[in-house]
Amino acid sequence: MSWLDDLEKKLHDADVQVVNDAKSPSGKPHVGALRGVLIHDAVYKFLKDKGIKVKNIYGSDDYDPMDELPGGETAEKYDKYLGAPLSNVPAPKGSEHKDLAMHYISDFFKIFDEIGAEAEFYYMRDYYKSGFFNEAIDTLLSRAAEVREIYKRVSNSDRPNDWFPAQVVCEKCGKLGTTQIIDWDGKEATYVCRDDMVTWAKGCGHKGKMSPFNGNGKLPYKVEWAAKWKYLNITIEGAGTDHNTRGGSRDVADAVSRKIFNYNPPVNIPYGFFLLGGAKMSSSKGIGATARDMTNFLPAEILRYLMLNTQPKRAINFEPSQMFITKLFNDYDKLHNKFIQGTELVDYEKQIYTLSNVFSDEKYEVVDFSLIVTLIQLPHININEKVEERLNRKLTNAEKKNLERRVNAAKYWLKNLASEEERIQLQEKMPLEANELSQTQIAFLRIFAEHIKNIKPTEDNFQTAVFDASRLTPINPKLAFEAIYRVMLNKQQGPKAGSLIAYIDKDFIQKRFNEPAFNEIEFWKESSLTENEYNLWLKENSEKIIEKTEKNYTIDNVSVKEISVSMNDNKIYVKRVM
């Protein structure tokens, strides 16, 4: 992966590389937030692996003001908190946490473990309340003019002379996002709580004077970013494309970092969004997948592979379609199989595989995802047994665990994401598309139905019967299977036909398979050989033939010949000549 190799060349000269990322806990984090988590985790693991001293920290920006209503919550209940620090907003009813910030971030932090991301968590409220950022606040307020100049120069944003780069929590209404510091005497800040400060919250109009230290005040996002870099010694931090635009927050933070704090900004890794079906997923609107949804769906190594195999700058276009999901699993499996078979992996393959497969070095066999999807849709099937049957051996514990995770993924996909067409569904009525079956296929269905009347109804017997009936028709087995899937599922392909038939009512099969309109003379025209072709076939197979019986018919005044041929392998072939 060139982006990691490139990164190594850009590293700061520091004793310890500090990788940082953060999330404002204003709602259920959407899946895109995982991209940042995994990119930073990959950087951390990559550098550690190179023997470079590195630590990975992840912050909850829980002193940020609440700038939108939490999903699913009513305005009347939360309106009054808009603009207050998230750590001061009560959690929704029924939550095990006291405040809104912890309510949202704690589950997100649990995800780290589940996807194999390692980070030390920190909470901005602690840093503010403990006075950790007092010095930064003091510096910024004292040098407000320079900060205003940076805003103007970098992002063409006019900040009036009575604007200072910090905000305090209003003593009267508890809001932070609405206050403007209008004067600073080196110890105390004079502020106004304005109703026109921001569009998303209204202040109470209070005017006061207080110390901005020890949690009374907070830095606005862009300058806070720079202060974090400086005071947490951050050397690497990526951010989404929304921050990485000219004049955007990253540019402002860069300038503040250099000019005010005299600190070289961390190495940047701009990364693109995570798009669902071409559209951006939005957590605030409750549309699309949350990080939790995605973690519940995909096994960790697949999710990691998805996030890390795409160049950071490029958007990830996630589609919940069967094709996309299957390809995702198969792409990963290709690497995995190379690995367990001992095939030499090229550097980038090795890198992405190691970064994806973080939980186990064991050489376990993976089971094809599409096979699992098929199997779990058939009733009464024990997947473990099926897979063991296929492998012809018992599954190891690692394999069982992996299989279980994939079964869960398949179930999740079927339940939440699969379209109707992608689900296997037994057709209650003969599908219209069955009209497109050839007469040979229709004949096959009738022959098959007749053939299975007297066999023992096991999966294997039915499966064998498909091939037996194919020879008796005769028809290319592929077309035979297509006919079966068409009349049962209205699809061209499906799960193993023998299994499918074994679990379906016999009368239904008889009725359905005999239902399509059969035209015997057309069937003969389609399927019969010329005398020459037949003789050629006889010649080629003469050694194997044990017995043959010919029957002559007249159909629509045409005389035809049906030859039943027994071979030395007990198989019976039917040939038609007209």
Add this chain to the structure above:
RNA sequence: GGGCGCGUAGCUCAGGGGUAGAGCAUCUGCCUUUUAAGCAGAGGGUCGGUGGUUCGAGCCCACCCGCGCUCACCA
């Protein structure tokens, strides 16, 4: 309007100076059980456009066209 990304085979995409690639789809041949993906082979692309740099350009540069995301309040 600015920034970033994308445009390569019918479809999904990889490749970032040295003879245009993969998977799926299509076609051909083979197969007595691959059945969502059996084996072998084939066809299929003026790499969005126009210029430029170079012995040589999908690749680098400039401009243009189309699509997507994003920013200009806040985070």
